[in-house]
Amino acid sequence: MSIPATGHIAPSSTGHDIVVERTFSAPIGDVWRSIVEPERMNRWIGTWTGDAGPGKRVMFTMTAEEGAEPEEALIHQCEPPRLLDVETFQGKSSWRMRVDLSEENGITRLVFRQSVDLAEDVTSYGPGWEYYLDRLVATFTGAPFASWDDYYPAQLPYWEEEVRKAKAAQSTA
DSSP states (O other): OOOOOOOEEEEETTEEEEEEEEEESSOHHHHHHHHHSHHHHTTTTOEEESOOSTTOEEEEEOTTSTTOOOEEEEEEEEETTTEEEEEEEETTEEEEEEEEEEEETTEEEEEEEEEEOTTSOOTTHHHHHHHHHHHHHHHHHOOOOOOGGGTTTTTHHHHHHHHHHHHHHHHHO
């Protein structure tokens, strides 16, 4: 089975972002707790330890991936229950990610963004975030987690085209 991609690559103030959105039939505070509380995060992606807060660093471990090592995460902004802006570090590389939440009529909208450099091979990032955010949705709906194989490599052509379109738009700007 192949799960269709829903995200896109968009221009941003820092270059380009992978953008993936999800909606939840749940209050914003409940969704917020699922992205910031270690025990709730552990249900779908990972957990963290340390003293959290804006400007502080914690250790994040991807528990959804076998053998993942803890990595440092810097919290740039944390404005409950609407905004979380973090940066994770792996060796000399870093990933800047932002989650914005909004609620209307009992439906919470989550917009995930990851800053990317189009000169790097970022085509696997999109399927990865589609996969993890669908796991988050499943923690609310009770649906079983889909297989990673339903996302990767099945979504690669879609994300390769997103990168191609973003580079083309960049070169004409």
